[in-house]
Amino acid sequence: MILVAQVSDTHFDLGARNAERAERAMAFLAGLRHKPDAILVTGDITDSGRPEQYAQARAAFAAANDIPVYAIPGNHDDRAAFRTTLLGEPASTAPINRSFRIGELTVALLDSSIPGEPSGLLADDTYEWLHGVLAGAPADGPVLLAMHHPPAHLFSPVVDEIALAEPDRLATLVAGDDRIVAVLTGHAHSSAATTFGGRPLRVAPSTASVLGGIWELDLPDHVMDYAPDPAVSLHAIDENRGVTTHFRTVPMSGWVGVQPA
Numbered sequence: 001m002i003l004v005a006q007v008s009d010t011h012f013d014l015g016a017r018n019a020e021r022a023e024r025a026m027a028f029l030a031g032l033r034h035k036p037d038a039i040l041v042t043g044d045i046t047d048s049g050r051p052e053q054y055a056q057a058r059a060a061f062a063a064a065n066d067i068p069v070y071a072i073p074g075n076h077d078d079r080a081a082f083r084t085t086l087l088g089e090p091a092s093t094a095p096i097n098r099s100f101r102i103g104e105l106t107v108a109l110l111d112s113s114i115p116g117e118p119s120g121l122l123a124d125d126t127y128e129w130l131h132g133v134l135a136g137a138p139a140d141g142p143v144l145l146a147m148h149h150p151p152a153h154l155f156s157p158v159v160d161e162i163a164l165a166e167p168d169r170l171a172t173l174v175a176g177d178d179r180i181v182a183v184l185t186g187h188a189h190s191s192a193a194t195t196f197g198g199r200p201l202r203v204a205p206s207t208a209s210v211l212g213g214i215w216e217l218d219l220p221d222h223v224m225d226y227a228p229d230p231a232v233s234l235h236a237i238d239e240n241r242g243v244t245t246h247f248r249t250v251p252m253s254g255w256v257g258v259q260p261a
């Protein structure tokens with residue numbers, strides 16, 4: 001079993017609250033008896049893309065200790081500051097796409113952000129990059145795709161308006177490659193599950209806040225709920241290519257992990 005954790009929409013804003021919540025989530029994952037093989041952070045790392053916010057993120061992500069952390073941008077991020085301050089790379093506004101392997105599993109993280117826009121799109125360059133990753137991936141190995149913007153309708157009154165554009169192009173790709181076992185996103189600030197291209201689509205919760213479905217909101221007075229504790233996703237990929245996801249709340253007070261006898 002390969003265990004991939006997902007943390008999303010941390011929204012570092014230079015305040016203590018969101019930083020403490022993201023750090024708590026990382027510390028929870030680092031303290032698990034069976035540690036995740038990797039942690040994906042699926043966008044909206046910062047609230048407004050400032051370099052100081054990425055410095056805050058980098059410090060909090062260090063709580064993951066020796067678990068590798070792979071972050072990609074969301075609509076609240078800035079590619080240049082993301083690169084220079086979080087990744088330690090030269091500034092560039094090109095998409096930040098990243099891939100890595102755990103055994104036979106290939107994980108491809110795609111930059112779905114459009115600079116200056118709240119909605120998402122996978123650029124032609126990103127598709128070209130993804131085709132290269134898939135061409136080099138093991139012929140029988142499972143593949144996870146991760147990005148910020150969900151490509152499917154989620155009955156979310158805010159997010160459905162700023163979802164991934166041109167989802168059919170991605171759906172065709174997903175449906176045409178049976179190695180792709182699931183698509184993982186963030187952006188919705190809600191633990192959600194549906195299907196896309198015939199595969200599971202799992203939407204990670206935010207560590208910062210919760211955005212309900214259309215059935216619970218009283219717009220415009222009540223949009224984001226800041227009361228719930230942060231939460232993370234844990235994806236277990238088994239030898240039959242099944243992907244079991246737990247959406248785990250991480251309490252901000254009390255014990256995290258196994259309570260001592």
Ligand SMILES: [Fe+2]
Binds near residue numbers: 044076187189206
């Ligand atoms: Fe967000």
Ligand SMILES: [Fe+2]
Binds near residue numbers: 075076148187188
């Ligand atoms: Fe977002």
